[in-house]
Amino acid sequence: MIQRVNLKVNGQDHQLDIPARRLLVDCLRYELGLTGTKEGCSVGICGACTVLIDGEMAASCITLAAAVDGAEITTIEGLAGEDGRLHPVQQAFIDHGGFQCGICTPGQVMAAKALLDQNPSPTEDEIRDWMMGNLCRCTGYYGILDSVVKAAEASETSRGANASNNAQ
Amino acid sequence: MIDFEFHSPTTLEEAFDLLEQYGEDARVIAGGTALVLQMKQRFAQPGHVIGLRKIPGLNSIAIEAMGSNGDTGSVRIGALCTQRSIEYSEIIGQKLPLVAETFRRVATPRIRSMATIGGGLVHGDPNQDPPPTLIALGASAVLTSSRGQRVVPVAELFLDYFETDLRPGEILTSVVVPQAPPGSGAAYLKFLPRTADDYATVSVAAVVTAGEDNMCRDVRIVLGSVGVTPVHASDAEDSLRGRPLNEENIRACAAMVSDLVDPLDDYRGSAAYKREMAQVFTRRAIQQAMAAMSPEKNKD
């Protein structure tokens, strides 16, 4: 059955008339053309489809779009600033070998962003624990771990710089 | 997935009306982590799916009045609380550390951000982590319908494989979990020989209360992944209650568990292996629960 669903995706409001059975991952990719979100396992295990729903990380492959009517969704396309500047997590993945083939990367980056939003200075163990549900066949994970560590450090430095700018 | 209609009631009354109207053809959905998978695989094919997300008041965590003896209380957890919100709740961390620890063992942080305590219980999967702990602590599920409320011990909620005592028209609205009695220690062990995000091969929750002279005043032992429902090992408990908590008695108690469980052969291990592991992990859970008995912890 076709139903009206309202979603705010990356800050933009969308009013969609879609079948009730439409999964969020398909809605993002096909209705909205946001193909950055990938689908891997389709059963909630691999993390390729990770997006943020009202700030919490979620598997869009097992989420009905209709079930999150009215929610704010953030996808990989929503991370860079308006001037095109990459989010510190994205930059860190490029600078520190966080990906090879790239299929898992949007999910890894979204999971890492969710972590740093809630815990800006995680320990390595906390990062490993948080990211355990984002699988990668290529990197062996060390590059990913390193990228998240460096992203946290970079955010800290920029926060520090902002604080001292504000103080001046 | 077959086609269906999605409903988003904003009050419980509205949800009850929808359940009444569509009967067997309706299913409620909370986090959706179990139901959407079942719908994808066509194990579930509801014509009407009723979302609970927009009903306010189902996701709070609050301390209930103290128990009759004045020193332990309970915590009421709203059915829509996500597993992650329970894991991180300050109230849960203080009053029910075993519950926080148990929810932390479920799946991955992403699934825990979506899945709810109510959805997990009604799903009725005997391989889940929370049920053994909730049963060992003596938790109850509050089932609400247009006809009123039933309070069912979580131990009695599970009837069979993926089958619960939830009756037509009912919605699980909260779970009430008593604090462990003073002088007790608790542990939840999840045996994971494969990967950290897997379901348990065998899991055990144990709550041990010691009396004078290291006597076992009370003990609760509940196992997961070893039968069609969580298994409450009451015969094994009886063998330890009233006896000294020494190595010999603990071993004897744990040995009884092998005969109380009825595991399946699957890719996590043969039934015989799981029987053996049920015994080993019960012994360890009792020992760990005893090690967790610190007088400091039991003060509040």
Ligand SMILES: Cc1cc2nc3c(=O)[nH]c(=O)nc-3n(C[C@H](O)[C@H](O)[C@H](O)COP(=O)(O)OP(=O)(O)OC[C@H]3O[C@@H](n4cnc5c(N)ncnc54)[C@H](O)[C@@H]3O)c2cc1C
């Ligand atoms: C990849 C993956 C890994 C997992 N690993 C683990 C694990 O390691 N350990 C573990 O314990 N669990 C695990 N799970 C299972 C998970 O805990 C359950 O899927 C989850 O708890 C279900 O909660 P939900 O809110 O998503 O329920 P839903 O999917 O929304 O609903 C589940 C069922 O409950 C019913 N329902 C939901 N809420 C209510 C309510 N309030 N009243 C009445 N009926 C209701 C629905 O109709 C449905 O039948 C895993 C799941 C996935 C997808």
Ligand code: FES
């Ligand atoms: S595609 Fe969603 S978790 Fe794998």
Ligand code: FES
């Ligand atoms: S970079 Fe290829 S799967 Fe992760």
